[in-house]
Amino acid sequence: MKVIGLTGGIASGKSTVSQYLREKGAAVLDADAIAHALAEPGGSIYCAYRSHFGDGILQSDGSLDRAAIGKIVFADPAEKEWLDKAAHPLIQAEIERQLAVEKQREVPLIVLDVPLLFEAGWDKMTEENCLVDVSEMVQLKRLMQRDGYDEQAARARMAAQMPLEEKRRRADRLIDNNGDLPATLRQVDRLWKEWTHDGFSQ
Numbered sequence: 001m002k003v004i005g006l007t008g009g010i011a012s013g014k015s016t017v018s019q020y021l022r023e024k025g026a027a028v029l030d031a032d033a034i035a036h037a038l039a040e041p042g043g044s045i046y047c048a049y050r051s052h053f054g055d056g057i058l059q060s061d062g063s064l065d066r067a068a069i070g071k072i073v074f075a076d077p078a079e080k081e082w083l084d085k086a087a088h089p090l091i092q093a094e095i096e097r098q099l100a101v102e103k104q105r106e107v108p109l110i111v112l113d114v115p116l117l118f119e120a121g122w123d124k125m126t127e128e129n130c131l132v133d134v135s136e137m138v139q140l141k142r143l144m145q146r147d148g149y150d151e152q153a154a155r156a157r158m159a160a161q162m163p164l165e166e167k168r169r170r171a172d173r174l175i176d177n178n179g180d181l182p183a184t185l186r187q188v189d190r191l192w193k194e195w196t197h198d199g200f201s202q
């Protein structure tokens with residue numbers, strides 16, 4: 001079975017496509033959800049943060065106080081650097097563990113759903129990488145609609161990411177999500193056939 005990386009800029013339609021792939025039977029490993037779970041009490045990110053920053057970053061119920069951590073790293077670039085580096089290998093280890101579990105199952109396709117696929121270097125864990133692609137205008141419109149941002153706030157969020165042009169260059173496959181939803185899902189159907197019926201096996 002193939003392992004595919006799925007990525008896209010903010011509001012490009014990545015969640016829409018990954019949800020459809022899930023419905024078709026793919027095992028989708030969601031990097032954001034994994035990171036979130038590891039930051040729950042007892043998780044590896046939780047333990048790393050707690051031993052580095054101390055109990056001052058815990059709320060009264062024992063969970064991480066994200067605002068307190070935010071204050072620390074905002075005030076100290078060295079702490080920010082530590083934070084950025086600390087979570088990455090922990091998330092990677094968990095993705096690798098879940099990949100090994102999924103490979104034992106009879107799933108037709110494994111999808112790594114990672115917003116920062118290229119930035120984090122996780123495109124090297126996959127056989128093909130697929131970008132959900134939209135024009136800047138469509139991205140802006142959908143982001144404003146979905147999250148209720150004004151144009152300036154939406155543009156600031158888009159500018160904080162790796163340019164889509166760079167992602168396009170690095171992706172093996174593009175899903176054009178500028179059209180309506182059925183047009184996008186038809187492209188996913190075609191890719192699904194290729195990914196699951198090309199005789200490739202690991």
Ligand code: ADP
Pocket residue numbers: 008009010011012013014015016017142143145146177178179180181184
């Ligand atoms: P991402 O996960 O990349 O941030 P989403 O899948 O949440 O993006 O899509 C962003 C917004 O655009 C959502 O409100 C979604 O319903 C909408 N959307 C996605 N694809 C289409 C499409 N082809 N036509 C119209 N709206 C779409």
